[in-house]
Amino acid sequence: MATNTFTACEKVIDYDLQESEKKIVIDANIVKDKNINTVSITKSAYFNESNTFEVINNALVIVSDNENNIDTLTYVGDGKYQTSKIIGKEGNTYKLYVKVNNQVFESNCTMPKQVNFDSLFIQDFGGFAGYVPVPARLDPKGFSNYYRFKVSKNDKPFSNIFVQDDELIDGNKVTQPLIGVDYDFKNGDICEVEMLCIAKDVCKYWFELSQNAGGGPGGGTAAPSNPTSNISGGCLGYFSAHTSEIKSIIFIK
Amino acid sequence: MSKNTLYLKSKEIRLGLFLFALSNLLLTQKLFAQNTKFYISGTVKDANNGETIIGATVRLKELSSAGNFTNEYGFYSISALKGNYTLVVSFIGYVSFETTLELNTSLKKDIVLRPKNKELNEVKITEKKKNENVKTAQMGVEKLDMKEISKIPVLLGERDIIKTLQLMPGVKGAGEGNAGYYVRGGGADQNLILLDEAPVYNASHLLGFFSTFNSDAIKNATLYKGSQPANYGGRLASVLDIKMNEGNSKHFSTSGGIGLISSKLNFEGPIKKDKGSFLITGRRTYADLFLKLSSDKSISENQLYFYDLNAKANYKIGEKDRIYLSGYFGKDKLGFGETFGISWGNSTGTLRWNHIINNKLFSNTSLIFSNFNYEIKISAGQNDFKIKSHITDYNLKQEFQYFPNNKNKIKFGFNTIHHTITAGRIEAEEGSSLSSQPENPKYSWENAIYFTNDWQVNSRLNLEYGLRLTSFSLLGGSTYYDYDDKGEVINSTTYSSGEILKTYLNPEPRLSASYSYATDASIKASISRNVQNVHQLSNATASNPTDIWIPTSFNVRPEIGDQLAIGWFKNFNNGNYEFSAEAYYKEMQNQVDYKNGANSQAGDKVEGELVYGKGRAYGLELLLKKKTGKLTGWVGYTLSRTERKFDGINNNEWYLAKQDRTHDISIVGIYELKPKWSLSAAWIFYTGNAVTFPSGKYNVDGTLQWAYTERNSYRMPNYHRLDLGLTYVRKKTEKMESSWNFSLYNAYGRENAYTISFREAKSDPNKTEVVQTTLFRWIPSVTYNFKF
Structure with a gap:
């Protein structure tokens, strides 16, 4: 946040990162x-x-x-x-x-039960986030559900990770703006959102991975680490059985 | 009076005597005192504005050992046998006061000191004061007088007590844009910050670019680096005790400063001349006013400001009583249009009653309120919600200061605090996608009794010893959870209010000693234990206002810190130079941190996201100070190591804490060019903090990810910076004073790393690159200060 409010300058530097064992x-x-x-x-x-x-x-x-x-x-x-x-x-x-x-x-x-992906729209969040895609669904009450969203613009996927458990949305009609990406939508752009219903430990994996983003003072986590994998044996990565539903929308200002 | 009758008198006296009994010396002296001693006591004040003077030397010329310092309320008490004496009172920057007196009964003697006109008089330090740093048993202590630090260059010309403290050895700033600091390997939350005795939970403004303390309202500040006397307690690493000015009791006075991004105004005066005074100081930044000028709506609708207000009043009721009321209120606001806003603020209030029971017993009773809260507000279409957190304390302190003779200064008392803590709770509007998290504040009750004595054993040996007994009780009225190994809730219990659920009891012994092998040289040693029962969790490298506080609970144990320190103190050149070398070793138990990948938004289930461990730190601190002459300043150097050991992190082995820095150097110089012009410079250098960087990369789901090995196995690049300042006193008369202050932050434009990040190379997406972000290069500023 602080970096946005003060003029900061960026430069590419040489930094000697250790060569750890390949996994x-x-x-x-x-x-x-x-x-x-x-x-x-x-x-x-x-x-x-x-x-x-x-x-x-x-x-x-x-x-x-x-x-x-x-x-x-x-x-x-x-x-x-x-x-x-x-x-x-x-x-x-x-x-x-x-x-x-x-x-x-x-x-x-x-593989969890599928939750219906009801609709997709784009909403303006002004100076804070600009135009942002918002998927809508009704979270089934009384069940534990875990969601992941993948967004792309004109078939080019964004790498940002969006996951959510239903601890705070159980049984609610949920419209969740996918804030955190500079989408920069122009008229005629096609925005595609995939909603995945994922298992709990897979949700945890993606959540932990998302915590590593950013880094350094003021952002990210102080101590990034490899996310907890649901695969045993000491590898990186995950095993996910999930549902998938895709919706797309053409952006018009 | 026999001891037995006293014991029966009342519970209070019994408690008092229990504390007294801890000092064998005292009782024996009382019993064997042969000649009648008389006491001289009173208050020392500034002749011009009536402010009480803390730390003034009061002594009897005829007796080499009979000397004392005024306490935090300007009160002193010394004793001597019947006779004729010369009473001398002195303080740096003031004309010494001398009077002869015939002592055949105990006397009350209030004294006013006249400030020196610095341009005419050479500062002369009295013998007693000159070697105070060497003689006192206290070590690991830094005292700052606001007048002394006013010329040190600072960011955007805003004098800042916390930023100045970071130039002392053993105190490490948490980096640019961060008001947090680390003392001797402790965490940023392990520093107790007291403003007129009220704890301040978050000392930063504007995400850390400024501290919450408006220097115009402050009289002085003392930092104890872990070996504080037993009248202080509650944090592991340090105590920063800040005293506000009391206000001019002679006449009305207005002062202020106009700077590039903030201005401040101070108004003070007598309520009734020489009886009582008040002071009101306000400060506000106006960076946001410039934002409003922007034609871009996405900028002009943003908010970014802070303001704070200090107010204090005191009134003397009769000869023996004085009431003080002081308050602080500060708020920060940062917002992006209607969508996102974050605000945070501290408010504190202290009501104090000074009572001089007799010429050797001084009492202070304080009723203290302290609150810190933050609120993040998000209005995202159908999703309106807030994240709220607050910590509220009600605090009662009773302290007695007893001056049985010139060789002992005793303090004893108790402190009882009721805490209410709500850690980062989501509160959603009706119809929002989110549901609110349960409101589940934690109530607790912290108690302490203490006793401490500053004992001048003989002309060479000084001892300061004490004991603090702390209890921390969890109170009912909310729900507590049990967690399994993975941090999942397995059980919850709701307790009704009024119940005491669990009590932790901890003794905290403190001992400091100094041995002066020459009048200007001593060796010192100290051993101390500190206990901490409120803990702050931080997931980011910088300390954020949104870092939550949690109390000790069933799962979170009281943090315990033990510190052993030794030091060599030596003054050179007739006291013009002070040198000290201190080495410390510290162990910390029951440390708390977020586990890897923790969810910091877990609300009242945050304990499921924690890991526990221990810490150790050791280091050497060197400080050379030049106190007088045209050139004043200091050179400080710290060599240190700070480590942590947590369950499940780095294979349960010791690793470097994020605040670990091997070398830390600061050089501060103030040079008086001409009577009206002074030049100042500060240069700092430190080893980069220990950080976690990736050691490799991989691909999952079509995205590039970083592979990590160990926590904190890398370092940020070394940091160094030179700041320059120039002060021009335009006018200085009895009635009017004005000055210009010019400063240049980062004078040689060093590109220091604020963050280091990793990304796909912009020039070649098949490569990755390391990117350094720098915040400030060459920040000039100008401030105009006035007083009339």
Whole structure:
């Protein structure tokens, strides 16, 4: 906040960041009603390397569910392993087993019930945040629900993380402005919002990851850390079984 | 009078005697005193404005050992056997007062000191005062007189007591845009700040660019770095005791200052001449008035200001009683149009009653109110809600100061505080998306009794010893939660009000000693324990007004700090130079912090987001001061290390605390060019704070993320800065005084890092880069001060 009110100047500096041990990164999603589900396995990189991450192409990846479906995923290149046999269903619990060389990573995740994504509109928040997309839904009373929103403009996704538990919205009609991004909407821009109903520990993962944003005095957290993963075995990443609903809107001032 | 009859008299006397009994010396002296002693007591005041003078030296010329200092209300008491004496009263910047007297009965003697005309008279310090820093048992103490610091350059020309304190060794500023400070490895919340005895919970204005204290209203300030006497308590690291001016009791006076971003006005005068006086001081910034000039609506509708008001009145009722009423009220407001606003403020009120029971016993009773609250207001379409937090204290203090003889100064008393604390609660409007969090304030009751004696054992040895006994009780009237290992609530219990749920009892022994092996040199040592029962949680690197306070509870234990310090004090060149070297080692138990990835908006379930651990800190502080001459100032250096050990962080091993800095240097100089012109400069250097930076990166869900290894394993770049100031006294007469102050902050334009952040490189999205943000380079300012 203080940085906005005083003139501040920015410059790129050289800073010697240590090269820590590279870690396996698992990005595994089972999406409701999706024909093909994907598990990506890559490796983390040193800060000074390029953003093209090393892929893992020799992993054994098995996904199963509580309806006795089990599948060994097929490597399709670019670190991605896919299945068309495991279909995402609300209420089902999914198990993930990954073996990379001699390391084993395991997780399970239950897909929550879907909450309907009722509508999407764009609202003006003036000097504070400008024009901001606002998804609306009715939170089911008496159930624990966890939400994540992903926003894109003209098919270009924003990297900001929006998650919410329902501790403070249980049973409410919720219109939640997705503030925190400089959207800079122009007439004719297409804004797309995806609403995901996610599991509790996945919500915690994204929340903790979002806390690392910013950094330094006045913003972010004093002590950023790797978020708590719901995958055991000491990797980075998460395993999420979730629902997905997308709405889009054309921006007109 | 036999001891037995006294014991039966009343509970109060019994308590008093219990405290007295702690000092064996006292009782023995009383019993074996052979000759009758007489007392001289009274109050020392400034002849021009009637302000009482704190710390003036009062002594009898004929007796080398008979000397004392006036207390915080200007009161003194010394004793001697029957005889003829010369009473000498002196204080820096004043003409010494001398009178001969025949002592054959106890006397009351009020004294007025006339300020010196500095341009004509060389400042001469009396022998007693000159080596006070060496002789007293107290160590780890910094005293600031507002007159002394008025010429030190400061940001935007706004004199600031807390910013000036940060130039002393062992006191570390929390960085630019941050009024918080760290003392000897303690956290920013481990400093007790007292304004006329009322605790001030948040000492920052404008997100930390200014402190809440308007220097025009302040008489003096004393900072104790952990080894404070037992009459102080409640925080682990330090006590900053700030005394407000009382107001001119002789005639009306108006003074003020006009600066680039703020102005202030001070009005004082007698209520009834020599009987009572008042003072009102106000200050407001006007940065927001410039915002209004903007044609851009998104700027002109924004708010950004603070104001504060100090008021004080005192009245003398008869010869032995004086009543003081003082108050502070300050508020900050920051807003973006209608959508977002944040405001915070402190208010304090103190009602005091000084009563001179007799010529050796002084009593002060204080009734104190203190409140800090903040409110964040968000109006986002259908989502109108506020986040509110407040801490309210009602506080009663009773202190007796007893001067049995010239060698002992005893203080004893009690303190009882009722706290009400609501930590960051969301309160939503009807029909909003959000529901309100339950209103669940925590009530607690803090009590302390204490005894402390400043004992001049002989001409070489001084001892200051005391004991404070603190109890902290959780009171019913709200809901408490039990948590599992993951911080999830497993059980909740609601207690009815009036119940005492749990009491923590802690003794806090304090001992300081000095041994003067020469008149101008001594060695000192101190050992002390401090206990803290209100804790502030901070998730950001900077201290924010929205950092919440929580009380000790079933889960959060009282913080305990033990400090051991030794020091060498030496004055050179007939007292013109003072040198001190102090080394300390400190251990802290039951420290509290947010866990990794904590949700700081957890409301009354915030304890589920905490981890507990311990801390240790050690360091060496060197200070060389030049007190007189055309050039005055000091050089300070601190070498230190501050560590923490918390469950589940860095594999449960010791790691550097965020405030850890290896080296800290400050050089302050004030040079009198001509009688009307003075030049000042301050240079500071410190090692960058310990911080957590990423050691790698990875990709999830198509987004770039940072991989972390250990907490606080990196450092911010080293910080250094030079500030320059020039003061021109335009006119100085009995009736009118005016001066111009020019200052240049960061004179050589050093780009110090305010934040360091990491991002995809702008030139090549396939790379990442480290970005440093700097706040201030070359901030010039000008202030006009006047007084008539």
